[in-house]
Amino acid sequence: MIKQRGQVVxxxxxxxxxxxxxxQGYHITGINQVIEEADIAKASLYKHFGSxxxxxxxxxxxxxxxWFNKLEADVNKEVDPKAKLLILFDHHLERQVRNGYGGCRxxxxxxxxxxxxxxxxxEIQKAKQxxxxxxxxxxxxxxxxxxxxxxxxxxxxxxxxxxxxxxASIFKQADDLQSAKAIIQKLx
Amino acid sequence: MIKQRGQVVxxxxxxxxxxxxxxQGYHITGINQVIEEADIAKASLYKHFGSxxxxxxxxxxxxxxxWFNKLEADVNKEVDPKAKLLILFDHHLERQVRNGYGGCRxxxxxxxxxxxxxxxxxEIQKAKQxxxxxxxxxxxxxxxxxxxxxxxxxxxxxxxxxxxxxxASIFKQADDLQSAKAIIQKLx
DNA sequence: TATTAAATAGACATAGTTGTCTATTTAATT
DNA sequence: AATTAAATAGACAACTATGTCTATTTAATA
Numbered sequence: 001m002i003k004q005r006g007q008v009v010x011x012x013x014x015x016x017x018x019x020x021x022x023x024q025g026y027h028i029t030g031i032n033q034v035i036e037e038a039d040i041a042k043a044s045l046y047k048h049f050g051s052x053x054x055x056x057x058x059x060x061x062x063x064x065x066x067w068f069n070k071l072e073a074d075v076n077k078e079v080d081p082k083a084k085l086l087i088l089f090d091h092h093l094e095r096q097v098r099n100g101y102g103g104c105r106x107x108x109x110x111x112x113x114x115x116x117x118x119x120x121x122x123e124i125q126k127a128k129q130x131x132x133x134x135x136x137x138x139x140x141x142x143x144x145x146x147x148x149x150x151x152x153x154x155x156x157x158x159x160x161x162x163x164x165x166x167x168a169s170i171f172k173q174a175d176d177l178q179s180a181k182a183i184i185q186k187l188x
Numbered sequence: 189m190i191k192q193r194g195q196v197v198x199x200x201x202x203x204x205x206x207x208x209x210x211x212q213g214y215h216i217t218g219i220n221q222v223i224e225e226a227d228i229a230k231a232s233l234y235k236h237f238g239s240x241x242x243x244x245x246x247x248x249x250x251x252x253x254x255w256f257n258k259l260e261a262d263v264n265k266e267v268d269p270k271a272k273l274l275i276l277f278d279h280h281l282e283r284q285v286r287n288g289y290g291g292c293r294x295x296x297x298x299x300x301x302x303x304x305x306x307x308x309x310x311e312i313q314k315a316k317q318x319x320x321x322x323x324x325x326x327x328x329x330x331x332x333x334x335x336x337x338x339x340x341x342x343x344x345x346x347x348x349x350x351x352x353x354x355x356a357s358i359f360k361q362a363d364d365l366q367s368a369k370a371i372i373q374k375l376x
Numbered sequence: 377t378a379t380t381a382a383a384t385a386g387a388c389a390t391a392g393t394t395g396t397c398t399a400t401t402t403a404a405t406t
Numbered sequence: 407a408a409t410t411a412a413a414t415a416g417a418c419a420a421c422t423a424t425g426t427c428t429a430t431t432t433a434a435t436a
Binding site for chain 2: 023
């Protein structure tokens, strides 16, 4: 499967948008900066994406797919059903450290543009719901001690992940996320 | 204590900025919209606040004070030390419902402008640290069952609050925040 | 009431925004 | 090699952004 000419341009745009939307923010990033750093022409961008909002939606869709595949792959490496749940924390912790505590791209997008466009909100909801469903399956198969119900444990892990990522992005350190893992370990 | 002339203007500016920065977002809100809806002159704004960033910092400072005072007052109404911790969830849940699941103003500001100005980040860190210290004190005095250490329970509550608020602002409902309260209740 | 300070309206400068359009060059396909 | 499609540079329109400045009016104080 060789890469079409158009796909190269699309990838360059999305790579650049992903980097800039994340490190700078969506509104602060101008189309002119995207085309300059992606090294493509403005007309090319507007040929593939009808508007800046369309680009944001496409960015979120691709992010959802890439991010979730990596997460699933990481979890699948582990066989112990309880350890699978703990990997969720390792995965997110490692990501936060690597990207300089930039927080969650979906939450960022929601805070910047979730109110303004329903497609944006829908993509963010889809991604987060996907994660929650994934956690729920892992919880059911974990054989945990049932100190909490399956639903409670699922919600707990889901909220601790986001809460821990938020704490990391505010305090620029991963102590809370590390601590979250230890807490879940006790409750499994 | 009568209100000075200048203070009326400052209050009108901060009230409007608070409303717009929260409902629309910081970058999307222009100075021209602020002065128009606050019904004051542009020169007045720039007399009291040197720049838009200064206005954001001032907004966060005032928010920190007002929000925390209300939270503390709510908690102080309750005498039972364990129930005091649960009030934290009631308080935030009620706020989220009332403001249409708009999320946390500090997290929003961090996601929009935390990277761009160190004073902004500092104010956000101050507010969140203040809350964490407050929770820590309540935990120490709660007489909880010590299934988790004081530090762990503090971190858990802190992360569940932010995680629950995030979930509310994404899914536009308070189920997770409600569930968070039930979970903490079990662990107290 | 006269003085002083503050708030006002609104023009203005400068720069940036998204998005469109044209003319040209590049590359793939027949 | 000729044709077709895509990407290019860059000018341009229309609008918005922040921030400054002047001239005027309003209000508090002495």
